[in-house]
Amino acid sequence: MSSEVPSLQSDSLSNPLEHVTLVWLSGVGCNGCTLAMLEASNPGIEDLFFGNIPDAPRVTLIHPELSMESGVDFLAMLDRAVDGRLGPVVLVLEGAIPEDRGDASGAGYRIGRGKDGHPLSLSWWVEQFASQAEALIAIGTCATAGGLPNALGSPLQVRSLGDLLGPGFVSRAGLPVINIPGCAPPGEAFIETLTYLFLHLQQLVPLDLDDEGRPRWLYLHETSPLPPRVEFSPAIGLDLSNRPVIHCPVPSTGWMRKLGGCARVGGSCIGCTEPDFADRLLALARPDPAVN
Amino acid sequence: MVFQTLPVEFDGFGRARLRDEEAEQPYFFIDQRRRQQVAQFERSRIESISRPGVERMRVEPLNRTNGRLGLDLTVDLQNARVLSARMESVEFSPFELMTENRRASDAVPISSRTRGGASGAHAISSSLALEMAGGIVPPPLAIIARNLGACGELIADCVRHLFLLAGPDYAEPVMRKSNPSIWRRAESTRSANASLHGFGTIAELMRGLAPMAGDLSLEALQIYRLACEISTLVYGKSPHPSTIFPGGNGVEGSRELFTLILGRINTILDYGKLVVAVWDDLIDFLYEAEPKFERLGALPANLISSGLWDDPEFYTATYSTCNDWGARRLSGPGIIVNGEKRSSRLTDLNIGLEEFVDHTHFVPWDRQRFTADPLDNPISPYHPWNKETLLEAKSAQPPAADATWLTAPRWDRETMECGSLARLWINSVFRHQNCEFILPVRQGLEINLPKGNHPAKRLNWYRPDRPNALERLRATAYQISYAGMVAYANLLTAFDCLRRGESGMSNRFILPDRSRGIGFWENGSGMITHHLVVRNHLITNYQINGPVEWLASSLDYAGWPGVIEQALVNSPLFEETGSIEDYRAIDLQRVVRSFAP
Numbered sequence: 001m002s003s004e005v006p007s008l009q010s011d012s013l014s015n016p017l018e019h020v021t022l023v024w025l026s027g028v029g030c031n032g033c034t035l036a037m038l039e040a041s042n043p044g045i046e047d048l049f050f051g052n053i054p055d056a057p058r059v060t061l062i063h064p065e066l067s068m069e070s071g072v073d074f075l076a077m078l079d080r081a082v083d084g085r086l087g088p089v090v091l092v093l094e095g096a097i098p099e100d101r102g103d104a105s106g107a108g109y110r111i112g113r114g115k116d117g118h119p120l121s122l123s124w125w126v127e128q129f130a131s132q133a134e135a136l137i138a139i140g141t142c143a144t145a146g147g148l149p150n151a152l153g154s155p156l157q158v159r160s161l162g163d164l165l166g167p168g169f170v171s172r173a174g175l176p177v178i179n180i181p182g183c184a185p186p187g188e189a190f191i192e193t194l195t196y197l198f199l200h201l202q203q204l205v206p207l208d209l210d211d212e213g214r215p216r217w218l219y220l221h222e223t224s225p226l227p228p229r230v231e232f233s234p235a236i237g238l239d240l241s242n243r244p245v246i247h248c249p250v251p252s253t254g255w256m257r258k259l260g261g262c263a264r265v266g267g268s269c270i271g272c273t274e275p276d277f278a279d280r281l282l283a284l285a286r287p288d289p290a291v292n
Numbered sequence: 293m294v295f296q297t298l299p300v301e302f303d304g305f306g307r308a309r310l311r312d313e314e315a316e317q318p319y320f321f322i323d324q325r326r327r328q329q330v331a332q333f334e335r336s337r338i339e340s341i342s343r344p345g346v347e348r349m350r351v352e353p354l355n356r357t358n359g360r361l362g363l364d365l366t367v368d369l370q371n372a373r374v375l376s377a378r379m380e381s382v383e384f385s386p387f388e389l390m391t392e393n394r395r396a397s398d399a400v401p402i403s404s405r406t407r408g409g410a411s412g413a414h415a416i417s418s419s420l421a422l423e424m425a426g427g428i429v430p431p432p433l434a435i436i437a438r439n440l441g442a443c444g445e446l447i448a449d450c451v452r453h454l455f456l457l458a459g460p461d462y463a464e465p466v467m468r469k470s471n472p473s474i475w476r477r478a479e480s481t482r483s484a485n486a487s488l489h490g491f492g493t494i495a496e497l498m499r500g501l502a503p504m505a506g507d508l509s510l511e512a513l514q515i516y517r518l519a520c521e522i523s524t525l526v527y528g529k530s531p532h533p534s535t536i537f538p539g540g541n542g543v544e545g546s547r548e549l550f551t552l553i554l555g556r557i558n559t560i561l562d563y564g565k566l567v568v569a570v571w572d573d574l575i576d577f578l579y580e581a582e583p584k585f586e587r588l589g590a591l592p593a594n595l596i597s598s599g600l601w602d603d604p605e606f607y608t609a610t611y612s613t614c615n616d617w618g619a620r621r622l623s624g625p626g627i628i629v630n631g632e633k634r635s636s637r638l639t640d641l642n643i644g645l646e647e648f649v650d651h652t653h654f655v656p657w658d659r660q661r662f663t664a665d666p667l668d669n670p671i672s673p674y675h676p677w678n679k680e681t682l683l684e685a686k687s688a689q690p691p692a693a694d695a696t697w698l699t700a701p702r703w704d705r706e707t708m709e710c711g712s713l714a715r716l717w718i719n720s721v722f723r724h725q726n727c728e729f730i731l732p733v734r735q736g737l738e739i740n741l742p743k744g745n746h747p748a749k750r751l752n753w754y755r756p757d758r759p760n761a762l763e764r765l766r767a768t769a770y771q772i773s774y775a776g777m778v779a780y781a782n783l784l785t786a787f788d789c790l791r792r793g794e795s796g797m798s799n800r801f802i803l804p805d806r807s808r809g810i811g812f813w814e815n816g817s818g819m820i821t822h823h824l825v826v827r828n829h830l831i832t833n834y835q836i837n838g839p840v841e842w843l844a845s846s847l848d849y850a851g852w853p854g855v856i857e858q859a860l861v862n863s864p865l866f867e868e869t870g871s872i873e874d875y876r877a878i879d880l881q882r883v884v885r886s887f888a889p
Contacts, residue, residue: 028386031358032408032531035452038513039520039530046504046513064355068460068503070881071351109360110382112352148405153390155683184408184531228535228542230798250529256517259552260524266542267527267534270401278402287537288397288801 017057017201021086022048022194023078023129024063027109027122028149028158029095032184033140034065039256040187043195056198060086064111075112075120082128090197091133096142096149096158097123123164130165134173135197137180138162139190144179144213145275152279162213173201179213182248183272186256189218189249212275218249219273225284229266243284248273294635297323297705298644300670308643308669319646319672322850323705330851333861337366337375345370351877352380356457357889358409358817359383359698359840365877367865374880377853377860379844381697384653388681391834396422396803396826399834400537403822406836408531409452410815412445412523413600414822414836415536417811421822422538422801423609425809431796432604433545433789436782437526438536439601439622440553442813443779444522445530446600447560449816449888450712450768450775451519454571455512456503458765458885461878462574463501463509470867470878474581481577485569488746494577497570508570515563518556522779525552540798550786557779562744564773568751571769575762584864589761589883591859592630594706595714596842598641598812598819599625601778603726604785611666611810614638622778623715623814624724629706631758636722639669641703642810645821646674647837648700651847655682661825661833666808676823676835677808698845700854701837707855710818710842711887713759713767716774720755729777739773742780761859761886768816768888803829817888818842844889859883 024034037045043053051058061067062077069077080086098109100121110119130136138161141147149158162169162177170176178197180190193215200207210216224243246269254261263269271281294302299311299318310318340346345368352362360383366375387406391399399422404415416438423429430438453459460466467475478494491497491508500508520530526543527533535542543549578585601622608617618625618638626636627644635641643665649656657680660673671677679699702708716737718724723732731738739751753770756763789795804826811822818839825833845854853861860880869875 026360028383030405030408030411030531032405032411035408035448035520035531038452038456039517041514041517044513044517046510049504064353064360065357066456066503067355068465070353070355071876073876074353074355109384113350148390148402149386151390153392153394154386155389156384156386183405184529186529228537229544230537230540230542230801255524255529257521259521260528260530262528262534265528265535266544267529268401268537268542269534272532282398282401283395285401286395286397287539287542287798288395288803 017088017198019087020057020059020198021081021089022059022061022092023081023089024061024092024094025111025122025125026064027093027095027097027142028156029140029142029147031065031094033094034063036184036187037139037190038187040191041257043191045191048194053195055202055204056195078125082132084132089129089133091129091136092139093126093136093143093161094139096146096160097126097164099157100124126161126164131172133171134201135171135175135178136161136165137178137194137197139180140185141181141183141272141277144181145277147183148278175207176209176213178209178215181214181273183277185273186250186253188253188256193218219247221247221249221252223248223251223263223269225271225281226263226269227285228268228287230287244271244281246271246274294640295644295704298672300643310670319674326705326850326852340368340375341366343368346375347872349877351881354881354884356460356885358407359844359889361844361884361889363880363884365880367877369865369872369875372865374861374863374865377857377880378694379696379846379854379856381840381844384697388834388836391831393830393832396425396829396831397537397801399824399831401532403834403836404532407838409449410820410838411531412441412527412533412536413813413815413820415533416442417813417820417822419536419538420609420811420813421809421824423809424611424811425807425824425826426538426802426804427610428539428799428801429607429609430540430799432794433786434540434797435602435604435607436786436789437541437543437545437797439782440779441523441526441533442600443775443782444519444526446775446816447772448516448519448523450772451512451516453768453816453888454567454765455501455509457888459501460503461882461885462498463503463506464495464498465502466878467498470869471582472868474578477581478577483573484576485573488569489566494574497574515560518559522553522556525549537801539801543797545786545795545797547790550783553779554783557776557783558744561741561773561776561780562746564776565741565746565749567769567772571766575766578762582866584866585762586760587862587864588879589764589859589863589886591709591759591855591862593628593717593758594630594708595628595717596641596703596708596710596819597623597625597715597718598638598814598821599623600814618812619724620726622727622781623774624719624722624726625812626718626722627703628718628721629704633721634704638812639665639667643669643671644703645676646672646702646705647676647679647835648674648702648848650849651694651696652699653684653695653697654699655684657682676821676837677825677833679835680833681835694846696846698841700845700848701841702848707852707858708842709759709855710839711764712771712816713764714818715814716753716767716770717755727778727781729781730774739770739777741773741777761883764886805829815839840889843887856884856887856889
């Protein structure tokens with residue numbers, strides 16, 4: 001930590017930020033990032049709810065898989081969050097943003113309907129929050145780059161959070177879109193970034209993001225696409241020098257609690273953190289030899 | 293009789309054939325009985341719809357499910373009846389189309405993305421389909437490792453079902469508001485198993501269920517993570533395994549791996565004793581406080597399971613022997629229609645499958661590539677090996693108002709319920725006994741848990757009269773221990789393998805030129821099948837059916853509603869809500885979530 005950063009012993013009682021509403025929206029994807037988020041512990045998401053983390057605000061979560069409310073009550077909560085009535089908001093987007101066709105089907109992926117019955121698309125909701133949220137986090141490669149729903153053969157037209165908001169976007173707190181790529185990224189990476197974001201908002205530590213909006217210290221580690229550890233493997237004798245570079249925390253941190261971790265334990269690396277995941281990278285990680 | 297509606301019968305050797313071999317289009321018919329049922333149902337709905345007190349309402353988004361669902365209801369509040377219920381999914385899953393024209397092995401990482409909570413189950417199902425297509429069997433230890441990863445994921449899924457998705461509907465804040473008289477009774481009712489779980493009254497249990505706040509919920513979160521550690525140890529990561537591929541598993545099958553899993557399973561086996569005590573107390577109390585709970589979400593027993601967890605001694609990957617290895621699964625396959633056993637053969641399960649797109653955003657296909665399975669058993673033009681995933685053209689008319697993004701799968705033209713309750717039920721009535729610690733008995737199942745921090749305990753699961761919302765939750769609680777003992781049995785076999793020096797974890801996977809395959813597997817909410825067709829080493833058709841399709845889909849070709857829709861229409865309404873403005877259909881939300889769709 002650099003010397004300019006104020007000490008963490010600042011008086012928490014005078015924190016400007018005592019409570020944050022975390023609004024979690026989901027688009028085209030598999031909800032796997034939510035499950036990964038729940039896997040993180042020490043701290044876990046519940047520690048944020050209880051306000052157990054020194055200098056971090058107490059968090060209330062609005063989430064389609066975890067909130068008690070459904071239907072009109074859930075939509076009313078989102079409305080209140082958009083209107084600023086729930087205090088400072090941080091938006092988290094999981095999944096890619098589908099094209100808003102505005103037709104009767106709402107192009108699928110609508111989140112409720114307006115008072116006159118017209119579908120409310122995900123992109124509409126994200127735009128509502130874009131000016132209101134202190135910070136916006138894209139979790140998972142679908143949200144950071146389009147991910148698998150953008151790959152070859154998908155009939156969907158999807159955008160990432162960064163694409164929707166445009167290159168010069170900054171949030172109320174002056175931050176670009178924070179990207180936590182991975183399919184899914186480890187929950188620990190998300191909770192860690194969120195905690196750092198809170199400490200940043202309290203002006204206690206800088207949030208160090210790289211050019212792609214990723215928490216720099218987590219995505220420093222380099223690896224390459226690799227097939228799984230297979231007997232008779234094409235990986236045996238594989239020339240690794242010409243492989244694309246993958247930036248990912250997992251080779252260093254494992255998947256959860258230092259366990260697992262893809263190629264670290266014999267699994268494949270399909271390059272799931274990279275913006276051009278999946279087609280080119282998936283092809284470099286096949287377990288079976290090429291035919292002919 | 294295996295099939296009542298499909299035009300298929302069996303000869304003296306047990307081979308399936310069409311009843312009328314001359315019939316031109318034997319599968320193009322609407323069952324008369326079904327036509328009458330639909331007409332009668334529509335008549336009574338239309339008659340009552342104009343009555344006073346009838347309200348139309350939408351619950352959308354319907355949160356705390358695995359899918360993205362909305363619920364459209366017509367409710368007669370004065371007579372406490374549900375006149376109609378339509379489920380809609382607003383989520384289109386692109387992964388069937390994305391696997392087409394790709395190298396076959398790419399199907400595993402792509403199809404796993406269908407659903408995060410079932411990603412291991414999808415990856416395994418995809419691997420099984422490819423193993424069948426390629427005729428390749430992984431070494432025993434790799435099959436065991438796969439089973440163990442699946443145990444971890446299934447346990448995590450069940451814990452989430454009970455404490456994050458469906459269970460919170462019975463937590464204090466909801467009960468106090470929706471059923472205040474039951475809540476008052478809960479405050480003065482002692483829990484029978486208080487000595488085990490420590491919650492003196494039912495009200496205390498309900499407080500414990502408050503999501504991410506109550507003690508039960510927070511403990512469940514820790515167990516969820518422990519179960520995820522098990523799947524992570526085998527899968528490399530979870531969700532979305534990086535070690536699973538056809539023919540093996542990339543992780544090293546070392547003593548260390550299995551010892552790390554054993555330590556975690558022991559904790560979960562202790563937890564299994566607790567979680568069953570909690571849900572038994574809660575469910576028994578609810579029946580007593582409000583007998584209408586017996587009918588909440590009740591359905592006739594139409595149950596299907598392909599089973600899961602293969603025995604490495606019997607698993608041969610091929611279709612021609614799938615009835616043999618299927619019968620040896622540690623949770624066995626079976627089909628029950630209207631309470632009666634139909635079959636426990638995987639080939640019957642397969643050839644009875646059909647998928648309908650009539651009330652969806654998909655459009656029908658016009659080819660029938662296959663008229664039979666590889667054993668020459670007839671299959672329908674609507675069978676997943678024939679079905680094609682086709683999207684409506686963009687310029688087409690707006691889709692029908694009742695269209696959904698879920699296709700309607702049927703077996704012998706029946707809607708089928710799947711999940712923990714179906715699995716336990718099927719294992720008891722078909723008397724599958726492939727795990728030494730789990731015994732089918734006349735009234736249900738016995739699960740024998742070893743001593744841990746808590747003394748050894750025999751759990752007795754009793755088959756209910758019929759499926760309902762609470763029994764789905766109870767079965768999910770017992771399923772945790774069931775899966776835990778399956779893991780325990782697999783660990784014992786793993787240590788045996790290592791003692792014998794059988795530590796191989798993969799066999800060479802060779803891409804077939806032309807082939808077909810199916811993967812049968814399950815996650816917490818039910819059956820997952822992957823059907824694939826391979827030509828020139830590429831996938832030309834890939835079809836995925838999971839629990840969300842079986843449970844949360846809507847009308848089929850005959851206008852017959854899906855499983856959850858039927859469960860809603862049959863349900864009593866008994867929440868104590870003052871006014872229509874406050875009415876949130878909590879009873880009905882409980883019904884939907886009991887399935888964890």
